[in-house]
Amino acid sequence: MSLKLSEEARKKIIDMLNEDRAQELTAIIQYMGHHYEGEGLESPPILELFRKTAMDEMRHAEDLAERIVYLGGVPVYKPGQVQRGGDLRTMLKADLGLEDGAIERYRGHVKACAELGDTTTRLMLEKILSEEEGHADAFETALGRD
Ligand SMILES: [Fe+2]
Ligand SMILES: [Fe+2]
Numbered sequence: 272m273s274l275k276l277s278e279e280a281r282k283k284i285i286d287m288l289n290e291d292r293a294q295e296l297t298a299i300i301q302y303m304g305h306h307y308e309g310e311g312l313e314s315p316p317i318l319e320l321f322r323k324t325a326m327d328e329m330r331h332a333e334d335l336a337e338r339i340v341y342l343g344g345v346p347v348y349k350p351g352q353v354q355r356g357g358d359l360r361t362m363l364k365a366d367l368g369l370e371d372g373a374i375e376r377y378r379g380h381v382k383a384c385a386e387l388g389d390t391t392t393r394l395m396l397e398k399i400l401s402e403e404e405g406h407a408d409a410f411e412t413a414l415g416r417d
Contacts, residue, residue: 280387285344287380288335295332296350305362331399363414370407
């Protein structure tokens, strides 16, 4: 490994990426669940938004796992608490909550990677962060401004 990171920095980054990965796994299961559970409800475009967003989260979970392995860690496989059920509005609010949490967390982790001197991980997290902002925006738009 050509990274000039201390053992301590490497461990910190692996832990952060695993925290992010657990949340991505939560989002995948939650959004896919909303995609099937929303069947029969009124809005095909919103169901498609759940499906499409879940696929983005799969890419994020995979990118995080690849980086964790590269850094010598073991990727987590356990998601956090998934929110299920309710009408489309309830689902969208739950999903927006996950995205807001993700944005907050990725901002913190981008900053931490900059401080620890891991530019590659920081750039990866910045790219994911910008996609999470897009997701939050899409869920907000679907909810309408109220
Ligand atoms: Fe994500
Ligand atoms: Fe997202």
